[in-house]
Amino acid sequence: MATTPLTFPPPLPSHRPSSLRRPVLTLASERPYPSSQELLPLRKIPGNYGLPLIGPLRDRHDYFYNQGRDEYFKSRVLKHRSTVYRTNLPPGPFIAPNPRVVALLDGKSFPVLFDVTKVEKKDLFTGTFMPSTELTGGYRVLSYLDPSEPNHGKLKKLMFFHLQSRRDHVIPEFRSAYSKMFDFLEDEIVSDGKAAFCPANEQAAFNFLARSLYGVNPEELKLGLEGPKLIRKWLLFQIAPLLILGLPKPLEDLAIHTFRLPAFLIKKDYNLLYDFFYYNSGPVLDFAEQLGISREEACHNLLFATCFNSFGGMRILFPNMMKWIGRVGLVVHTCLAREIRSVVRASGGDVTLAALEQMPLMKSVVYECLRIEPPVPLQYGKAKRDLLIESHDAAFQVKEGEMLVGYQPMATKDPRIFHRAEEFVAGRFVGEEGERMLRHVLWSNGPEDKSPNFGNKQCAGKDLVMLVARLLVVELFLRYDSFDIDVGSSPRGATITLTSLKKATF
Numbered sequence: 001m002a003t004t005p006l007t008f009p010p011p012l013p014s015h016r017p018s019s020l021r022r023p024v025l026t027l028a029s030e031r032p033y034p035s036s037q038e039l040l041p042l043r044k045i046p047g048n049y050g051l052p053l054i055g056p057l058r059d060r061h062d063y064f065y066n067q068g069r070d071e072y073f074k075s076r077v078l079k080h081r082s083t084v085y086r087t088n089l090p091p092g093p094f095i096a097p098n099p100r101v102v103a104l105l106d107g108k109s110f111p112v113l114f115d116v117t118k119v120e121k122k123d124l125f126t127g128t129f130m131p132s133t134e135l136t137g138g139y140r141v142l143s144y145l146d147p148s149e150p151n152h153g154k155l156k157k158l159m160f161f162h163l164q165s166r167r168d169h170v171i172p173e174f175r176s177a178y179s180k181m182f183d184f185l186e187d188e189i190v191s192d193g194k195a196a197f198c199p200a201n202e203q204a205a206f207n208f209l210a211r212s213l214y215g216v217n218p219e220e221l222k223l224g225l226e227g228p229k230l231i232r233k234w235l236l237f238q239i240a241p242l243l244i245l246g247l248p249k250p251l252e253d254l255a256i257h258t259f260r261l262p263a264f265l266i267k268k269d270y271n272l273l274y275d276f277f278y279y280n281s282g283p284v285l286d287f288a289e290q291l292g293i294s295r296e297e298a299c300h301n302l303l304f305a306t307c308f309n310s311f312g313g314m315r316i317l318f319p320n321m322m323k324w325i326g327r328v329g330l331v332v333h334t335c336l337a338r339e340i341r342s343v344v345r346a347s348g349g350d351v352t353l354a355a356l357e358q359m360p361l362m363k364s365v366v367y368e369c370l371r372i373e374p375p376v377p378l379q380y381g382k383a384k385r386d387l388l389i390e391s392h393d394a395a396f397q398v399k400e401g402e403m404l405v406g407y408q409p410m411a412t413k414d415p416r417i418f419h420r421a422e423e424f425v426a427g428r429f430v431g432e433e434g435e436r437m438l439r440h441v442l443w444s445n446g447p448e449d450k451s452p453n454f455g456n457k458q459c460a461g462k463d464l465v466m467l468v469a470r471l472l473v474v475e476l477f478l479r480y481d482s483f484d485i486d487v488g489s490s491p492r493g494a495t496i497t498l499t500s501l502k503k504a505t506f
């Protein structure tokens, strides 16, 4: 396949050494997606599950403590000489009765997980175990429903209705919540020399979601500033079996990987959140009744979509974006600032949807953040029937009922699809050739060039996520020429400390 050099972004000032220019911004060529018509050899799926109980426990320790998630998957690819193999997936005993999975670890086999004619997506949003429905008002909420279940289509319709009805509030409320956050972070840097991004982001994200989607300011209501804290605790009760909290290993393994945290402990907090959503969702709840969904079931679903899907997602994605954009350095920062400011000036100083579309480097940077570190890294599906799954090198027979697990970072950093797959290349998705590669960006549980609908399991908030991620970059570079960060780690991803925010000079 022909290789096309990317011409974007515009040439940099000539005094910069050329070694600074190319690597971060451009790609000499994109790797053609292998479209072999040849019949691949049929191979038995390598790997085994070990002895009952011992195998899953040994694998759990490797996954959490001895190797870590990345190494856990990568080392077994080398061992089995295959990107498709059998393994156990944590948590295993006693939380997940069956930890046995077939892992899909390349960009060719992974997309089978999006084909709901081939895989069932019932009760496996969090993997091989499902949190108690006591944590969601006794209901199986939308994320756990397979499209074949009648409620899936109705609830997804409700989500689309809600997002659509509030769409005009997104840009102004985002700008208001996040300028307040950046004002606060600037003050922190002046007084302490540094500022923690993550807690400020969580407060801003919750305020933004409440104001844009529900039209209320939680700070003026009973909830006050408590929203993020209540949600964090509630999230912990659901996903603790998948986390490392940093407690002494035997204690942690017993307390959160072996037994569930009892749901009743969080009931009071959950009810506070529920009341907040119930009293501020009137028109959406009315629409739910028209669809034949009770107000209660609809409200538990709105709470979940806002607090787990949206807040939970922004809490991971935004720090990750600050990390990758922070690390990419001054050259890209300058190009972003120039592009964003010139487009906003040309649109009369307004940030509009149309203006965002005219910022190719900014859009590419957002896609690249989502490619290099997908915020939800694991996807699951149960084979609906006997299937043949192809990696780049072989075809594998999977039996009906087998659990498939894709580790998305290995699919979106597949070196047989992307050149310099492990590198953050700011302009990767600029231009025709770059845009063609968007079908390999998979963060939303579907290709970036496809849309969520009633019949699939692609993220209902895909457009909203893209919009807020773009708005973050725009806000950042309207206000600042550049910024510096320190990066640490936490159970839910990167922790970012800002050490400088350099105010806009042009």
Ligand code: HEM
Pocket: 121, 125, 142, 143, 144, 145, 156, 159, 163, 305, 306, 309, 310, 312, 313, 314, 317, 375, 376, 378, 379, 380, 443, 444, 445, 456, 457, 458, 459, 460, 461, 462, 464, 465
């Ligand atoms: C950074 C933010 C977000 C990320 C990374 C994200 C990611 C995902 C992923 C990976 C799935 C599929 C999970 C699976 O079935 O394996 C999903 C589903 C879903 N997401 Fe998002 N999401 C985000 C934000 C949102 C927002 C803002 C909404 C707002 C409504 C939302 C609503 C949903 C819903 C309702 C589903 C289930 C869809 C269905 O059952 O058909 N998400 N999301």
